[in-house]
Amino acid sequence: xxxxxxxxxxxxxxxQLEQNMEIREKSDHPESLVQIKVAMATCGIASGxxxxxxxxxxxxxxxxxxxxxxxxxxxxxxxxxxxxxxxxPGQDPVVFSYVDVxxxxxxxxxxxxxxxLLDGILxxxxxxx
Amino acid sequence: xxxxxxxVCGGTGCRASASATIVEKLNxxxxxxxxxxxxxxxxxxxxxxxxxGPIVKVIPDNTFYTQVRPEDAEEIVAEHILxxxxxxxxxxxxxxxxxxxxxxxxxxFYQKQMRIALRNCGVIDPENIDEYIxxxxxxxxxxxxxxxxxxxxxxxxxxxxxRGRGGAGFPTGLKWEIxxxxxxxxxxxxCNADEGDPGAFMDRSILxxxxxxxxxxxxxCGYCIGASKGLVYIRAEYPLAIKRLQIAINQxxxxxxxxxxxxxxxxxxxxxxRYGAGAFxxxxxxxxxxxxxxxxxxxxxKPPFPAEDGYLHKPTNVNxxxxxxNVPVIFLKGPEWFSSIGTEKSKGTKVFALAGxxxxxxxxxxxxxxxxxxxxxxxxxxxxxxxxxxAVQTGGPSGGCLTEKHLDTAIDFDSLVAAGSMMGSGGMxxxxxxxxxxxxxxxxxxxxxxxxxxxxxxxxxxxxxxLEILEKICQGKGNMEDLDHLRNLAYVIKDTSLCGLGxxxxxxxxxxxxxxxxxxxxxxxxxxxxxxxxxxxxxxxIIPEVCTGCTxxxxxxxxEAITGERRQPHFINQDxxxxxxxxxTKCKFNAILVQ
Numbered sequence: 001x002x003x004x005x006x007x008x009x010x011x012x013x014x015x016q017l018e019q020n021m022e023i024r025e026k027s028d029h030p031e032s033l034v035q036i037k038v039a040m041a042t043c044g045i046a047s048g049x050x051x052x053x054x055x056x057x058x059x060x061x062x063x064x065x066x067x068x069x070x071x072x073x074x075x076x077x078x079x080x081x082x083x084x085x086x087x088x089p090g091q092d093p094v095v096f097s098y099v100d101v102x103x104x105x106x107x108x109x110x111x112x113x114x115x116x117l118l119d120g121i122l123x124x125x126x127x128x129x
Numbered sequence: 130x131x132x133x134x135x136x137v138c139g140g141t142g143c144r145a146s147a148s149a150t151i152v153e154k155l156n157x158x159x160x161x162x163x164x165x166x167x168x169x170x171x172x173x174x175x176x177x178x179x180x181x182g183p184i185v186k187v188i189p190d191n192t193f194y195t196q197v198r199p200e201d202a203e204e205i206v207a208e209h210i211l212x213x214x215x216x217x218x219x220x221x222x223x224x225x226x227x228x229x230x231x232x233x234x235x236x237x238f239y240q241k242q243m244r245i246a247l248r249n250c251g252v253i254d255p256e257n258i259d260e261y262i263x264x265x266x267x268x269x270x271x272x273x274x275x276x277x278x279x280x281x282x283x284x285x286x287x288x289x290x291x292r293g294r295g296g297a298g299f300p301t302g303l304k305w306e307i308x309x310x311x312x313x314x315x316x317x318x319x320c321n322a323d324e325g326d327p328g329a330f331m332d333r334s335i336l337x338x339x340x341x342x343x344x345x346x347x348x349x350c351g352y353c354i355g356a357s358k359g360l361v362y363i364r365a366e367y368p369l370a371i372k373r374l375q376i377a378i379n380q381x382x383x384x385x386x387x388x389x390x391x392x393x394x395x396x397x398x399x400x401x402x403r404y405g406a407g408a409f410x411x412x413x414x415x416x417x418x419x420x421x422x423x424x425x426x427x428x429x430x431k432p433p434f435p436a437e438d439g440y441l442h443k444p445t446n447v448n449x450x451x452x453x454x455n456v457p458v459i460f461l462k463g464p465e466w467f468s469s470i471g472t473e474k475s476k477g478t479k480v481f482a483l484a485g486x487x488x489x490x491x492x493x494x495x496x497x498x499x500x501x502x503x504x505x506x507x508x509x510x511x512x513x514x515x516x517x518x519x520a521v522q523t524g525g526p527s528g529g530c531l532t533e534k535h536l537d538t539a540i541d542f543d544s545l546v547a548a549g550s551m552m553g554s555g556g557m558x559x560x561x562x563x564x565x566x567x568x569x570x571x572x573x574x575x576x577x578x579x580x581x582x583x584x585x586x587x588x589x590x591x592x593x594x595x596l597e598i599l600e601k602i603c604q605g606k607g608n609m610e611d612l613d614h615l616r617n618l619a620y621v622i623k624d625t626s627l628c629g630l631g632x633x634x635x636x637x638x639x640x641x642x643x644x645x646x647x648x649x650x651x652x653x654x655x656x657x658x659x660x661x662x663x664x665x666x667x668x669x670x671i672i673p674e675v676c677t678g679c680t681x682x683x684x685x686x687x688x689e690a691i692t693g694e695r696r697q698p699h700f701i702n703q704d705x706x707x708x709x710x711x712x713x714t715k716c717k718f719n720a721i722l723v724q
Contacts, residue, residue: 001380001383001384003383003384003385004267004384004385004386004392005385005392005393006392006393007271007272007275007392007393009392010262010267010268010271010392011268013262014262014263014265014268017259017260017262017263018263019130020130020131020259020260020263021253021260021263021264023131023132023133023134023188023189024134024136024188024189024252024253025264026189027188027189027190027191030189030191038213039213040211040212040213041212041213041214042212045211045212053132054132057130057132061130068189069132069189070133070189070190070213071132071133071212071213072213073212073213073214073215074214
């Protein structure tokens with residue numbers, strides 16, 4: 001291990017190390033973050049949900065957006081997989097259908113950043129507890 | 130970067146229930162499913178919810194799995210991590226509504242809690258200093274030694290209103306100031322990790338879950354009082370805490386956070402461990418210091434206080450583990466923030482170890498000023514098996530019992546003393562209607578008699594005599610004069626003992642005499658123990674309507690106290706009966722009545 005020699009060293013070190021702790025910090029207050037849920041049931045995974053989730057995680061990190069990406073079970077839209085639900089703080093959740101890597105990036109750029117809606121939004125007529 | 134993390138409790142309690150095997154199995158399953166890039170298993174400190182351990186928490190969705198067994202690991206990985214489906218049978222079930230609660234933030238146990246001292250327990254891997262640094266670890270130390278003078282730093286601790294969490298509640302900032310005023314070539318910072326109260330395990334959990342916070346706080350204290358050496362006095366029966374603390378010390382040294390010229394400043398500090406043999410009296414600071422010096426663990430008269438004449442006759446500052454755990458937060462969030470929590474004279478939070486007849490046994494941290502009712506019924510989930518609440522013992526063998534009339538008292542250092550008990554280190558043992566308060570007092574006194582160091586007469590002889598009187602009462606041989614003797618003796622011991630152990634040892638007796646006088650009188654006058662705990666006072670009778678006359682009881686009675694014809698109701702002769710209870714255990718028809 002290299003020694004930490006000054007206050008600045010410690011600050012730098014902390015910044016490097018923060019990443020791995022980030023999801024634990026975020027899980028303490030998910031309400032204040034954009035919550036992105038990727039449906040990862042068998043049908044979702046078969047249609048490429050895992051790649052989509054990876055892309056979302058990368059994109060969020062790159063763009064430095066306060067969001068938490070989780071996976072969830074079957075949302076019931078098996079015909080439209082992969083599906084992604086996005087819930088912005090204080091807003092109703094929106095579900096996007098047929099999400100691929102390109103669309104995932106679009107969701108971040110357009111909907112999450114600028115609140116622009118995209119094609120292929122599914123009616124989210126359910127409640128979760 | 131991992132998308133999910135599985136936090137597995139690595140505290141002593143959960144490890145005893147095979148949590149280390151769960152970690153192995155989870156890793157195996159992740160490997161088998163090719164998920165090692167996506168999910169990481171982290172062993173953390175105690176989550177506090179020991180009742181339902183081992184705990185596995187899945188992040189980021191905060192899913193809280195309880196009573197996980199090694200064979201459940203595969204299902205958690207295959208269902209939750211791979212497919213995103215929660216394993217419902219392992220979720221916590223709300224005992225009132227029978228509904229599954231998945232998110233720990235919605236559990237009654239956590240809702241009223243506020244975690245300052247335990248902020249990292251159950252969040253970080255205690256054996257990895259990097260996770261502590263990522264959570265602002267050592268930032269407080271860096272700030273103090275680079276930007277503040279010792280006087281300024283002491284002032285901040287004073288402003289925060291932090292009081293010692295070891296029992297007596299002495300203001301921490303003041304203690305530091307006093308020690309800083311004595312000049313000497315060498316001073317010492319000592320951490321008292323000799324946690325000895327029966328049922329208390331908060332210090333152990335902090336050391337096991339977040340050892341770096343203690344190192345950081347001791348270094349801060351060292352800077353404030355002018356000490357370059359720290360010692361942790363820890364009992365040898367805490368092997369896991371010792372191991373993790375040693376790992377943390379080694380890692381801090383490698384980073385240069387302990388050692389010479391820390392962070393490029395002129396401040397040097399290093400520390401080492403000293404093992405205690407687990408004597409209760411060594412929690413008293415002068416006895417602790419004697420034990421560290423290799424002498425017998427016996428207290429001495431104060432003054433001079435350790436601040437002037439401590440370890441090796443040098444000025445020494447002794448603080449308890451939980452006190453230290455609060456220190457870095459005071460600097461990170463500011464003394465104003467800290468003093469905004471709690472009551473007028475007791476600031477911040479307190480960790481309590483909930484034990485006894487309560488649904489949610491575990492470790493909790495709550496703001497000062499919370500009521501007993503909130504702790505017992507909302508966090509603790511009420512009394513086991515729907516029984517009636519009788520009392521709660523706080524402060525261990527030095528404390529007393531609080532009863533129903535104290536349920537709505539706001540808890541802080543001073544209100545507990547006013548109610549005839551004390552904060553102590555924070556053990557809370559809940560008792561229900563089946564507990565005999567005379568036996569409880571006797572239990573604590575047995576502990577004290579065992580642990581008294583024997584140096585001063587009131588404690589050594591007085592407690593022994595009190596125990597003899599209590600034994601006599603529990604045997605049904607007591608009289609009313611004994612109760613007066615007991616009370617007088619208790620006050621003499623309180624007034625004349627040398628150290629805190631003796632001065633507080635009569636507290637369990639005095640508080641039960643005060644709050645449960647009728648139980649003592651029932652034992653003495655009526656020779657009855659209504660909680661059915663004192664065997665000698667139990668009265669066994671046969672219910673004639675239920676008795677089938679099978680003769681089993683009569684044949685098994687060791688003193689032939691039972692008579693009766695075959696197929697006719699039997700009868701117990703009370704003059705011969707020795708209350709052994711054999712008839713009760715042998716009867717197949719529940720015909721024996723115990724009163």
